[in-house]
Amino acid sequence: MDSTYLLSDSQIQQFITNGYLQLHVDCGPNFHQEVYQQIESMFEGEGNVGNNILPRVPKIQRVFDHPALQGALISLLGEGYTMNPHRHCHLNAPSGGGQQWHKDCYVFDHNIRHPRFHWVLAFYYPQDTNEDMGPTALLPGMHFCKSISNDDPKHATEPEALLCGQAGTVTLVHFDAWHRATKNRSTKKRYMLKFQFARMQEPNKPSWNHQQKIWENGKKDEVSEDVWNWMGGKNPIKNGNSVPDLINAMEQETLDSIGETTAKTPDNLHGTNPTAGEAAQKLSFIGTPMVSELTEVLSSNPHWWIRAVAADILTKIGPSAETAIPALANRTNDDHWWVRRNAIEALGTIGSFDSSIVKLLGQKLADPDYRVRRNAAISLAKSGSQASPAIPMLKTTLDDEDRYNRFYAALALRRIDTNPAKEALFDALFTARWCPITTGDNLY
Numbered sequence: 287m288d289s290t291y292l293l294s295d296s297q298i299q300q301f302i303t304n305g306y307l308q309l310h311v312d313c314g315p316n317f318h319q320e321v322y323q324q325i326e327s328m329f330e331g332e333g334n335v336g337n338n339i340l341p342r343v344p345k346i347q348r349v350f351d352h353p354a355l356q357g358a359l360i361s362l363l364g365e366g367y368t369m370n371p372h373r374h375c376h377l378n379a380p381s382g383g384g385q386q387w388h389k390d391c392y393v394f395d396h397n398i399r400h401p402r403f404h405w406v407l408a409f410y411y412p413q414d415t416n417e418d419m420g421p422t423a424l425l426p427g428m429h430f431c432k433s434i435s436n437d438d439p440k441h442a443t444e445p446e447a448l449l450c451g452q453a454g455t456v457t458l459v460h461f462d463a464w465h466r467a468t469k470n471r472s473t474k475k476r477y478m479l480k481f482q483f484a485r486m487q488e489p490n491k492p493s494w495n496h497q498q499k500i501w502e503n504g505k506k507d508e509v510s511e512d513v514w515n516w517m518g519g520k521n522p523i524k525n526g527n528s529v530p531d532l533i534n535a536m537e538q539e540t541l542d543s544i545g546e547t548t549a550k551t552p553d554n555l556h557g558t559n560p561t562a563g564e565a566a567q568k569l570s571f572i573g574t575p576m577v578s579e580l581t582e583v584l585s586s587n588p589h590w591w592i593r594a595v596a597a598d599i600l601t602k603i604g605p606s607a608e609t610a611i612p613a614l615a616n617r618t619n620d621d622h623w624w625v626r627r628n629a630i631e632a633l634g635t636i637g638s639f640d641s642s643i644v645k646l647l648g649q650k651l652a653d654p655d656y657r658v659r660r661n662a663a664i665s666l667a668k669s670g671s672q673a674s675p676a677i678p679m680l681k682t683t684l685d686d687e688d689r690y691n692r693f694y695a696a697l698a699l700r701r702i703d704t705n706p707a708k709e710a711l712f713d714a715l716f717t718a719r720w721c722p723i724t725t726g727d728n729l730y
Contacts, residue, residue: 287365291357293494298361298517299503302510305429305460308451311352311410318453321345322412325375325477331725337689339375339479341720346479349410349456358458361494362406363485366701368667370405370482371693378420378467378476385466387425387437391556392461393482393690395657396624398598399553399561400570401430401509402516403485405461410479414452420470422449422457422478429460430509432561437552439466462561464553486668488604488635490519512571521573521606532572533579535565537587540595547591547624562602566595570602577603581610584629590622597628601635608638615646623655630658634665639672648676651695656688663694670701677706684714 293307301307324343328335335342349355350369359367372393378384389399390407397405415421423446428434435443448468449457459465461482470476496518501511515521546560554560562570569576577600584596597617600607610632617629630650633643647669650662663683666673673680676698683695699711724730 287357287360288353289495291353293358293361295494295496295498295502297358298494299501299510299514301362301458301460302513302517303503303507304426304447305463306424306426306447306449306457307358308449308455308457309354309358310452311349311355311454311456313348313352313454317345317348318412321349322453322477325412326475329377331727334375334377336374337372338720339373342722344722346410349454350408350481355408355456359406359408359483362458363404363483364487364489364493366486367483368486368697370484371690373479373481376467376478376480378470378478380470380473380475382420382467382470382476384420384439384469386552387434387439387442387464387466388552388555389462389464389559391554391559394558394688395660395690396558396627398595398628399462399559400567400598400602401513402570402602403460403462403513405485406483407459407461407463408481408483409449409457409459410481411451411455412453412477412479413474415450415455415476415478416472417448417450418470418472419474419476420468420472421476423447423466423468424449424457424459425464429463431464432553434464434552439468488637489517490605492518509567529576529579532565532569532576533583536563536569536595536599537583537592539563539565540592541589544591562595562598566599570599573603574606577607577610580607581613584610584617585613590620590625593617593620594622594624594628597625597632601628601632605636605638607632607636611636611638611643615643618646618650618658623653623658626650626653626655627657627661630661630665634661634668637668639669641675644669644673644675647673648679651676651679651683656686656691659683659686660688660691660694663691663698667694667698667701671703673698673702674704674707677702677704677710680707681710681714684710 425444426447501514548557550557580596600610614629614632620626647662647666680695699707
């Protein structure tokens with residue numbers, strides 16, 4: 287990647303503090319108009335095709351292949367980031383009433399929200415979009431906040447930003463940003479294509495045009511500064527909290543939050559993505575010194591939710607939590623699926639893939655819970671060629687009942703990149719090939 291397309295320090299700090307960054311993608315004359323027309327034809331002939339918007343209108347891929355957008359995504363998510371298979375074309379028709387403030391849920395998975403982001407949303411407009419056309423609105427600087435004054439925009443007091451722009455505008459958004467569609471007061475249709483991208487490796491150095499070594503954003507913001515340091519691969523600054531007190535506080539706040547694992551609130555619409563508590567976040571910020579105590583909690587605490595949160599904190603600590611691997615491997619057999627899921631995610635994030643871990647992850651592709659199977663596939667994808675022994679299990683997962691598990695099995699095979707992996711992948715892709723020309727009006 288040409289470094290001229292990477293983001294600057296100020297752009298990275300803007301994204302961290304505001305929760306979004308707008309770019310324009312120039313793909314040549316009439317390109318975005320052609321995308322718009324193809325989307326119009328699709329809606330008229332077939333309606334919304336959901337995740338299949340990309341194979342139905344493959345021209346859209348050129349937007350995300352543009353070096354300006356690739357450079358921005360590398361800057362935020364590191365080399366080797368992946369596009370999630372979930373995407374949606376949002377139509378805000380004339381007189382569309384808009385939405386309440388909300389946070390998106392991670393696609394049918396149970397990630398715990400945390401300032402150290404691993405996912406980014408991309409909002410693409412194929413048409414010029416002004417304030418009257420019902421643009422997406424966002425609450426700048428509120429993405430780290432679990433709640434806002436009111437999810438009803440008529441009563442919320444936080445200032446909003448309307449994401450307007452010419453055709454080809456792409457807004458990169460922190461996954462946990464509060465956002466909504468606004469009312470379309472115009473006579474024009476507003477399309478917004480939402481795509482999702484995820485980090486596949488933990489940062490060990492800045493992936494952007496990094497010049498300044500310290501946080502310089504005009505105000506003291508410890509959470510944002512921690513994200514900045516983490517993105518740059520720096521060790522966190524240790525604070526003075528007593529370890530037992532912080533562990534006890536984490537356990538208590540976790541028990542107090544058990545209702546959030548099923549609650550359906552504006553920040554957690556499906557009851558699947560609760561926000562990490564204050565003590566849990568502090569433990570991840572401190573990092574390596576907490577690994578031993580967290581490993582003990584993971585191994586011995588009788589409550590499944592505390593074990594699940596302990597595994598998630600180890601995930602956020604990342605590669606320096608390597609000494610927790612044996613305990614995490616043991617917890618992949620926990621009675622509760624959420625503990626198993628988080629333990630497997632942590633193994634993939636820590637990133638030490640010896641033969642025993644690869645074998646274990648391959649076995650977990652047959653777990654009865656789809657979220658456990660998914661994170662086993664994701665962790666194998668992160669391991670690259672080291673996952674070769676798991677190719678037979680990954681081939682089986684290409685037929686998993688869950689569409690996203692199929693994708694991550696394919697991603698793992700792609701990243702293994704051996705001849706047997708490529709053969710398995712191509713066989714599956716040729717069978718599942720989508721022809722964008724074939725429609726109800728043009729079958730053959």
